[in-house]
Amino acid sequence: xxxxxxxxxxxxxxxxxxxxxxxxxxxxxxxxxxxxxxxxxxxxxxxxxxxxxxxxxxxxxxxxxxxxxxxxxxxxxxxxxxxxxxxxxxxxxxxxxxxxxxxxxxxxxxxxxxxxxxxxxxxxxxxxxxxxxxxxxxxxxxxxxxxxxxxxxxxxxxxxxxxxxxxxxxxxxxxxxxxxxxxxxxxxxxxxxxxxxxxxxxxxxxxxxxxxxxxxxxxxxxxxxxxxxxxxxxxxxxxxxxxxxxxxxxxxxxxxxxxxxxxxxxxxxxxxxx
Amino acid sequence: xxxxxxxxxxxxxxxxxxxxxxxxxxxxxxxxxxxxxxxxxxxxxxxxxxxxxxxxxxxxxxxxxxxxxxxxxxxxxxxxxxxxxxxxxxxxxxxxxxxxxxxxxxxxxxxxxxxxxxxxxxxxxxxxxxxxxxxxxxxxxxxxxxxxxxxxxxxxxxxxxxxxxxxxxxxxxxxxxxxxxxxxxxxxxxxxxxxxxxxxxxxxxxxxxxxxxxxxxxxxxxxxxxxxxxxxxx
Numbered sequence: 001x002x003x004x005x006x007x008x009x010x011x012x013x014x015x016x017x018x019x020x021x022x023x024x025x026x027x028x029x030x031x032x033x034x035x036x037x038x039x040x041x042x043x044x045x046x047x048x049x050x051x052x053x054x055x056x057x058x059x060x061x062x063x064x065x066x067x068x069x070x071x072x073x074x075x076x077x078x079x080x081x082x083x084x085x086x087x088x089x090x091x092x093x094x095x096x097x098x099x100x101x102x103x104x105x106x107x108x109x110x111x112x113x114x115x116x117x118x119x120x121x122x123x124x125x126x127x128x129x130x131x132x133x134x135x136x137x138x139x140x141x142x143x144x145x146x147x148x149x150x151x152x153x154x155x156x157x158x159x160x161x162x163x164x165x166x167x168x169x170x171x172x173x174x175x176x177x178x179x180x181x182x183x184x185x186x187x188x189x190x191x192x193x194x195x196x197x198x199x200x201x202x203x204x205x206x207x208x209x210x211x212x213x214x215x216x217x218x219x220x221x222x223x224x225x226x227x228x229x230x231x232x233x234x235x236x237x238x239x240x241x242x243x244x245x246x247x248x249x250x251x252x253x254x255x256x257x258x259x260x261x262x263x264x265x266x267x268x269x270x271x272x273x274x
Numbered sequence: 275x276x277x278x279x280x281x282x283x284x285x286x287x288x289x290x291x292x293x294x295x296x297x298x299x300x301x302x303x304x305x306x307x308x309x310x311x312x313x314x315x316x317x318x319x320x321x322x323x324x325x326x327x328x329x330x331x332x333x334x335x336x337x338x339x340x341x342x343x344x345x346x347x348x349x350x351x352x353x354x355x356x357x358x359x360x361x362x363x364x365x366x367x368x369x370x371x372x373x374x375x376x377x378x379x380x381x382x383x384x385x386x387x388x389x390x391x392x393x394x395x396x397x398x399x400x401x402x403x404x405x406x407x408x409x410x411x412x413x414x415x416x417x418x419x420x421x422x423x424x425x426x427x428x429x430x431x432x433x434x435x436x437x438x439x440x441x442x443x444x445x446x447x448x449x450x451x452x453x454x455x456x457x458x459x460x461x462x463x464x465x466x467x468x469x470x471x472x473x474x475x476x477x478x479x480x481x482x483x484x485x486x487x488x489x490x491x492x493x494x495x496x497x498x499x500x501x502x503x504x505x506x507x508x
Contacts, residue, residue, distance in 0.1 A: 139320055139440050162435060162443025163336050163481075164314040172508040184317030184441075246400065246414065247438040253320050273315030273331065 002075025006068045013064030020057035023050075035210050038232040038257065042213035044115035052108055059104065119214070124195035124227035131186065131194060134167060135218040136201030138247030140238060141166040144181040146271065152177020159201070166201075181270050186238060187256040188230060189263040195227040206242035209255050217242055230257045298491030300475060301464040302498050304348040304457045306482075308505035310337045316441045323396040324374035324439075334443070335379040336481050337505070344461025345479060345503060347380040349431075349447040351454035352465060353486065354474035359452055362386035366423070369434075369444070371399045371415075376434065376444030380480070382454050383446065385429060391415065391422040400437035403446055405430060412437065431478060445480055477501040 034046055086093055132143040132151060145151045152174045159168035169177040188194045198207060200218035207226070208215040216226045240251035258266060313333035318325040338346040366388035370377040372395060383389060393399050393415045401422070402412040407430040413422055426432070426448040436442035447454070455463035465475070468491050476486045482503040489497050 136440065138438055161440040162334075162433065164316060164334050164441060166440065172506075182314075185319045247398075250321075250398070250438055270315075274312075 003072055006071035006075060009064060009071065010068040013061055013068070017057045017061035017064070021054050021061070023053060036232070037213060038211045038230050038234065038236070039213055040229040040231060041115070041118050042211075044118065045213045048108075048112045048115040051111060055104065055108065119226065119228070124225070125193050128193040128195040128227055129188065131188070131196055132167070133186070133196045133198045133207065134201055135198070135205035135207070135240065135244075135251075136166070137203065137245050138240075138251040139184060140186070140207070140240075140251070140253040142183050142186045142253075143167055144183070144267065144270075146179030146181050148176060148179055150176045152180050179271070179274075181267065181274055183270055185254050185256055187258055187263060187266050187270075189260045190230055190233050190257050192260075193227055193229045196225060198224045198226070203244050204242045205240045205244050205251070207238060208241040209236055209238050211236045212255070215241060230255075233257050233259055297466065297494060298468045298470065299464060299466045299496040300352075300468060300473070300489055300491070300499055301462065301496060302350075302500040303461045304345045304350065304463065304477060304479075304501045304503070305343045305461060306337075306339065306345050306503045306505045307343070309507050310339060310505040311508050313337065318374055318439075318441070321374055321397055321439060327373035332373070332375065334441075336443075337479075338379070340459050340461055342461075344457070344459075346457055346459060346461065347378075347480070348457040348461075348463070348501070348503075349380060349382050349449075349454060349478045350457065350463040350465065350501070351382070351447075351449050351476055351478075352451050352468070352473050353476040355472050356451045356453050357469065359384075359450075362388075362425075363452060364388075366390045368392060368421075369446075370394055371401070371436070371442070374399075374436075374439050374442055376442060378444075378456070380445045380447060380456055382456050383426070383448055384452050385427055385448055385450055386425055389424045389426070389446070391424065393417060393419065393421075398438060399442075401434065402437050403432045403434045405432045408432065408448070431480075433480075447478065475499055477503075479503055481506065 037043060037046060130145065134141045134143070143151065152169050155168040155170055157168065158170055159165060164182070166182060169180060171178045198216065198218055199222070200220045203220060205218040206215060207218065212228055212230065214226055214228055216224060218224065234257055236255040236257070238253045238255050240248060244251065313336065316332045316334060318328070318332065335347065340346060362384045367381060367383045368390045369381050370392045374395060391401055396417050398414060398416045400412065400414045404410060405426070407428045408426045411424065415422060426446065428448070429450045430448050432446040432448065434444040434446055453465045453468065455465055457463045470491050470493055473489050473491065474486055475489055476484055478484045485501050485503065487499050487501070489499055491497060
């Protein structure tokens with residue numbers, strides 16, 4: 001009976017760990033594959049996730065096989081046999097486990113730093129396209145600086161959604177805000193770095209585009225930013241991934257990656273609609 | 275027999291005092307001077323079921339103008355001098371949400387009159403009249419649900435928004451009188467069935483505010499009253 005249990009444990013461990021460990025090499029074309037990556041930094045994040053999966057899968061498998069081995073070995077033990085203990089007692093085992101797990105986490109952190117730090121510790125290039133991104137219940141709005149390259153100052157008290165003044169601009173007194181372009185869709189040129197300056201109008205929200213491998217929370221009162229370069233023309237969904245209220249399920253926008261020529265035409269069209 | 279005659283006379287008196295005293299009409303046109311702010315295009319891309327209902331670009335409706343400088347959506351009503359009216363009309367007024375817009379943009383109604391809110395869209399709306407004098411309410415209306423029935427008891431101009439679609443905007447003009455008119459495509463309005471008397475006529479535009487004029491109706495006549503608002507460039 002004990003040996004049967006050892007075999008079952010081992011079989012379950014193998015059946016769950018093998019797909020996890022091998023997903024990167026064999027299954028990347030099937031449903032386990034992550035969505036298409038359209039950013040310059042995304043592959044580093046994908047690799048990091050893969051490494052983590054492989055490493056965690058191997059550790060899990062090793063631990064389960066070890067468990068199976070001990071069960072197998074002790075299965076025939078009679079109740080009169082003396083109980084064996086690990087030489088040196090539990091202390092050495094605990095220290096060894098701590099060192100092993102600590103090394104594992106540290107190694108993942110060090111390796112992962114290049115995926116994370118590239119997005120968060122490196123500032124955006126000075127010539128990156130700057131777009132202000134505002135989240136509010138329950139829509140995203142985007143603001144481009146317009147022909148003068150300068151953003152008008154937003155005034156929270158002047159926000160008037162019914163008149164489509166989502167950023168609280170004051171064109172009557174603020175010249176810089178007159179040519180600002182506000183849209184409900186995020187259009188960007190392909191292969192150019194984009195710098196999103198993000199703030200929330202009300203509660204916590206999140207900006208998530210899975211194809212960009214970017215997920216960044218909006219925190220009320222904080223100005224946050226992300227920067228990225230999209231490498232593939234297409235239309236992708238931006239969704240809010242932070243429960244923000246009644247209409248959260250419907251809070252989305254579209255990311256439209258365009259060729260430079262199409263982007264210029266789009267910008268011209270939007271400027272005429274302001 | 276006598277009771278019956280009395281009844282007829284009494285009914286006539288109640289139904290239409292204008293029949294006895296002659297009925298005047300105040301009519302006119304609402305125009306603007308200057309250059310109104312350009313209305314902004316509304317981006318509905320986040321709600322494809324609404325976006326595809328529009329073949330031409332949808333714009334904000336804060337200031338809606340027509341040829342010859344006329345102004346639409348201006349509520350013109352008798353703000354003083356109208357006879358007291360105790361009962362509200364039994365017929366309901368309808369406010370429709372279609373293509374993620376409010377139809378009409380400005381809806382006038384009597385205090386106590388039934389208001390029917392209809393959702394014609396394939397998406398949920400959340401109608402939120404930002405009432406300050408009346409009781410404020412905020413109701414969700416998924417597609418396919420029956421119309422909401424509501425009413426307002428006090429006179430007020432109420433800004434209406436949708437909590438799901440930030441660009442949606444409209445107004446309820448809740449008035450104590452049934453002598454009101456909302457200027458249409460030609461900027462015209464007409465306030466008929468006015469017994470002789472002194473009246474104050476008020477015109478209300480959501481961005482430009484109000485204007486008033488005093489008018490005296492002496493008998494069966496039509497008085498012309500025009501309103502002209504100064505447009506704001508921004």
